[in-house]
Amino acid sequence: MHTNEAIEVIDRMRLPNGAYTASLSQDYRYVWIRDVVYTVLPFIQKPSERYEKAFHALFDLFRAYEWKIDIHRKKRPVYQFEYIHSRYSTDLKEIPAEWGHAQNDAIGAFLWGVGEGWRLGQKVIRDEKDLEIVQKLVDYLRCLEYWQAPDNGMWEENMEVHASSIGACVAGLQAVKLLVRVDEELIKKGEEALRKFLPRESVSKETDLALLSLIFPYCMVEREMALNILNQVTTKLERRYGVIRYKNDLYYNNGSEAEWCFGLPWLGLCYLELGNHEKAKEYYEKTKSIIPENWEVPELYIGGVNVPNGNTPLAWSVALSYIFITRMEEQLIK
Secondary structure, three states: OOOHHHHHHHHHOEOOOOOEOOEOOHHHOOEEHHHHHHHOHHHOOOOOHHHHHHHHHHHHHHHHOHHHHHHOOOOOOOOHHHOOOOEEOOOOOEOOOOOOOOOHHHHHHHHHHHHHHHHOOOOOOOOHHHHHHHHHHHHHHHHHOHHHOOEOOOOOOOOEOOHHHHHHHHHHHHHHOOOOOOOHHHHHHHHHHHHHHOOOOOOOOOOOHHHHHHOOOOOOOOHHHHHHHHHHHHHHOEOOOOEOOOOOOOOOOOOOOOEEOOHHHHHHHHHHHOOOHHHHHHHHHHHHHHOOOOOOOOOEEOOOOOOEOOOOOEHHHHHHHHHHHHHHHHHHHO
């Protein structure tokens, strides 16, 4: 496949400040912390201006709201607006609208992207101030008691404790412990909570597409648990055009749940992570079947009607598809 076109599509969503808008659609002309982290994953392996500038933009955002982080390093947020926001305008300002901002996984994702990027030679840290921000975000997760804190999770919905959020925080804390002070106890509490929850996502959700993040990119679970999660997701959530997020998901539901396109390459990446090349090949074919010629991979296909929704292309749909297809093609050449 012509994977260069994928990078061109991602570049169209790149903003002058280095961050990325989630999609070119009117609904998604915003910057989500998590989306940015996933969108630049194609560039993580070797020093890349795209990767570094994206994280510099997020650091600038956190610097602008450092006063807020300072308050909630010591005092747990009560109202949604008190949490570090998950979504910003394209000029990286908070948006006053009501929103499910308690998304601990977004903070975990950012820390992971900083630590892992730094390990791979990315110049993500510019100065002492950036390191200070990393330390303050670690303190913020401690203040929240992330290992038992209800949050809105990856899908920005009801407040409950989410295994995928805990896992993202553990991955983030582990990734930055060479850069700043992270007590082992803080990591251990998250690991214990994960063991208690998995393979469930939460009290209300037996399984969830978000759990794939614990296998790729975070590598947070043992092989046996990873296989258990994959089995649950493929048998209960996989559909023709993608993967539903969870049973009875109401978002773009038209008689049945919406099918998220990035679910197929994400499953493929998880199988690659586990060295299961036969399964990865299966998802390579499935992924190719949903990637349009112009690489504008949609967010999802509307449940029941199998028509893509307006959030096309979705930046991290394109990114995950690109990573999976390029990795598979490298392997097939070998």
